[in-house]
Amino acid sequence: MDHTEGGEEVLIERYNANERSIHWVTAISFVMLALSGLALFHPALFWLSALFGGGQWMRILHPFIGLVMFSAFSCLALRYWHHKLIDWDDIKWLLHIVDILNNRETGVPEVSRYNAGQKMLFWTLLPCMMLLLASGIVIWRRYFSAYFPIDVLRLAALAHALAAFVLITAILVHIYAGIWIRGTLGAMLHGTVTPGWAHKHHPRWFRSVAKERAAAKPSTD
Numbered sequence: 001m002d003h004t005e006g007g008e009e010v011l012i013e014r015y016n017a018n019e020r021s022i023h024w025v026t027a028i029s030f031v032m033l034a035l036s037g038l039a040l041f042h043p044a045l046f047w048l049s050a051l052f053g054g055g056q057w058m059r060i061l062h063p064f065i066g067l068v069m070f071s072a073f074s075c076l077a078l079r080y081w082h083h084k085l086i087d088w089d090d091i092k093w094l095l096h097i098v099d100i101l102n103n104r105e106t107g108v109p110e111v112s113r114y115n116a117g118q119k120m121l122f123w124t125l126l127p128c129m130m131l132l133l134a135s136g137i138v139i140w141r142r143y144f145s146a147y148f149p150i151d152v153l154r155l156a157a158l159a160h161a162l163a164a165f166v167l168i169t170a171i172l173v174h175i176y177a178g179i180w181i182r183g184t185l186g187a188m189l190h191g192t193v194t195p196g197w198a199h200k201h202h203p204r205w206f207r208s209v210a211k212e213r214a215a216a217k218p219s220t221d
């Protein structure tokens, strides 16, 4: 398959500008929430509140930034959920994970747009986001807490901390994978990947893109 034009390698679009903007709104709000959330969680980390203009401002801003992250993530979830459905090939891929990490890929099912690890990550993020929103509303003192009994508030505070812990851990894995697999970060920075990256990490997706390209090329007959 030819992926050059005039001797130049033709890059493949993975994310358009809208997708990238929404992703980075989610990511920036996540970082702000993690920092302010940790400051609210433990007195030893309260010094982080200085980043938000002090404790008062941090307490006001944290829930509103939470709404921004939830809304931005919902757009991502609506856009990608159908790419994230887990099938039998994903289970087989997971069973070969040790081979994959050791670069032995014969007999491993070919990956489409996302691998099973990315899919599992997505299905971890989704319930965390929902739980954070629901529990966050219950413990939002300014507007809602007064409507709930104290036991519900306690339970919601616990659920909020647990969901945040799982989310932060999952996102650290997501960031590590994005940086560790060379060429992946570029997909979210400028939107494109090389044909080599697509062929190596997502061969089934690569072939469908190549087919679309071939169909779109004007015939030379």
Ligand code: HEM
Pocket: 014, 023, 026, 027, 028, 030, 031, 073, 076, 077, 080, 114, 118, 122, 125, 171, 174, 175, 178, 184, 185, 186, 187, 188
């Ligand atoms: C903070 C630093 C972050 C970095 C460096 C980062 C990096 C990336 C990269 C490189 C991709 C492309 C992966 C690919 O196409 O194979 C991606 C996709 C994605 N990211 Fe992030 N991300 C970050 C934060 C977040 C956060 C906070 C969320 C949500 C809570 C998130 C959700 C997603 C989703 C849903 C996708 C689309 C598909 C996929 O699952 O790979 N990211 N990210």
